[in-house]
Amino acid sequence: MTTMIYTLVALKGILIRKIFAIKRYISTHITSYHTLDKLARHNMKDPIVNFLSKYIELTNEEIDILSNQNFIQSYKKGTILLSEGQIAKECYFILQGCVSSYYLVNGDIKITDFFTEQQPITPVSYTTKKPSEYFLECLEDCIISIGTPESSAELLRKLPRLAALGSHIMEDQLANQRMKYDEFIKLTPEERYQNLQKTSPDLLNRVPQYLIASYLGIKPESLSRIRKRLYN
Amino acid sequence: MTTMIYTLVALKGILIRKIFAIKRYISTHITSYHTLDKLARHNMKDPIVNFLSKYIELTNEEIDILSNQNFIQSYKKGTILLSEGQIAKECYFILQGCVSSYYLVNGDIKITDFFTEQQPITPVSYTTKKPSEYFLECLEDCIISIGTPESSAELLRKLPRLAALGSHIMEDQLANQRMKYDEFIKLTPEERYQNLQKTSPDLLNRVPQYLIASYLGIKPESLSRIRKRLYN
DNA sequence: GCTTTTCATTGACCTGGGTTAAGAAATCAA
DNA sequence: TTGATTTCTTAACCCAGGTCAATGAAAAGC
Numbered sequence A, B: 001m002t003t004m005i006y007t008l009v010a011l012k013g014i015l016i017r018k019i020f021a022i023k024r025y026i027s028t029h030i031t032s033y034h035t036l037d038k039l040a041r042h043n044m045k046d047p048i049v050n051f052l053s054k055y056i057e058l059t060n061e062e063i064d065i066l067s068n069q070n071f072i073q074s075y076k077k078g079t080i081l082l083s084e085g086q087i088a089k090e091c092y093f094i095l096q097g098c099v100s101s102y103y104l105v106n107g108d109i110k111i112t113d114f115f116t117e118q119q120p121i122t123p124v125s126y127t128t129k130k131p132s133e134y135f136l137e138c139l140e141d142c143i144i145s146i147g148t149p150e151s152s153a154e155l156l157r158k159l160p161r162l163a164a165l166g167s168h169i170m171e172d173q174l175a176n177q178r179m180k181y182d183e184f185i186k187l188t189p190e191e192r193y194q195n196l197q198k199t200s201p202d203l204l205n206r207v208p209q210y211l212i213a214s215y216l217g218i219k220p221e222s223l224s225r226i227r228k229r230l231y232n
Numbered sequence C: 001g002c003t004t005t006t007c008a009t010t011g012a013c014c015t016g017g018g019t020t021a022a023g024a025a026a027t028c029a030a
Numbered sequence D: 001t002t003g004a005t006t007t008c009t010t011a012a013c014c015c016a017g018g019t020c021a022a023t024g025a026a027a028a029g030c
Helices: A002-012 A019-029 A034-041 A047-052 A060-068 A124-128 A149-158 A160-186 A189-199 A201-206 A209-216 A220-230 B002-012 B019-029 B034-041 B047-052 B060-068 B124-128 B149-158 B160-186 B189-199 B201-206 B209-216 B220-230
Strands: A072-075 A080-082 A091-096 A099-105 A108-115 A135-138 A142-147 B072-075 B080-082 B091-096 B099-105 B108-115 B135-138 B142-147
Touching: A060 A149, A099 B160, A108 A209, A108 B160, A124 B160, A149 A160, A160 A189, A160 B099, A160 B108, A160 B124, A160 B160, A189 A201, A189 A209, A189 A220, A201 A209, A209 A220, B060 B149, B108 B209, B149 B160, B160 B189, B189 B201, B189 B209, B189 B220, B209 B220
Parallel strands: none
Antiparallel strands: A072 A142, A080 A135, A091 A142, A099 A108, A099 A135, B072 B142, B080 B135, B091 B142, B099 B108, B099 B135
């Protein structure tokens, strides 16, 4: 029940119906115009509708309510959204940019996930209220919709129909998590790299290779060798 | 929503209020008395109450309804509950015994999970209605409570209060799955073995070592060497 | 009981990834 | 543009785990 609400938080602030609204926001909050360009390039519009339409159809009224709930933040590349030991007070939905989650074990980084546009991030620490064991860090300048327990409760009060969504989304996340684990078990690092090339080639271009290596469970040098091997 | 119901299926048939009931059942369905002994040894009683009490308190009336819904099956060691390519029509709750889930990749087994007493099994294929990619197999003689979509729907009709449970359980499962993945990423095979010794020493005694090895992501020979290394 | 099959261990050798260190290439800042 | 920093590649060497094969030990079948 709690998580049902919590995952919904991720949806709270997301409704941006026109790209103009985004542009307006950016011009007042962001110095760099890089991000603006990217937004235009990616032809980003109505991210919430895209996301929610996977699960449910929204009435215009509901869309309005959602869009009025927006709390959007922008972060510079390198910003740490959540640190080890800290208790997460927010959850996120990425409108633009890329965020990584990683453990710091014996001084080096172990990437467990990359999150990009239209992905919700619900830190374990957010639901458990215990200190986080991992970090969340912006790998690019980001525009992110923020959710809190209060805001999600309020949203649920206004749109009780969304309650059913929570478990749908949870279901998807569980399936994803299972797939990730199973794939990791089944494949060699080399196969995992090839898999990544197929499933998310974009990541390989926007994320530094040494982070990709970490994500694949190997060292950057090994990834170099694998790439060399594959190109022959 | 669907999974909320589906996970509940796992709870459907579980209510066995007295060990006598189990014994009665066993004596009519199982030839070997091994299992009976084990039940007595493990002091097994009210498994459903144990399990559900983690999430909710049940009234006597509810307990009665649950116990009337029981559909319990026994399986011989080696029985395959679900095969690759098959669409799962049931989900399970283990009353007694041990079940493994594994992929068959290039002819050899990759264990992803062991399930034992009081654990629910909801195959991915059961929720997605697509052919399963992995197997479920009894590693011991098992007594298992079976759930189906129909039975879960019926149960939910009678005990709508249980609906809230679904997402709780899902939440737990998601957290577990995440932990498993993260641990796999962070630890070496040797560390994973030591971890297993700590967290579930029982498994090491009841499951053959070559399956443990597979679960740890290594070959039996390597596990032998690791054990040798650790004992010096 | 005996036989057969399954499981665990050991040894010799191979291989892919880790480690270290150096240099090249790309990115960033001024 | 230039210099500094970050990221990527290469090479040499090491080591844990994989592979193959042989041997025991333990279970399972009959």
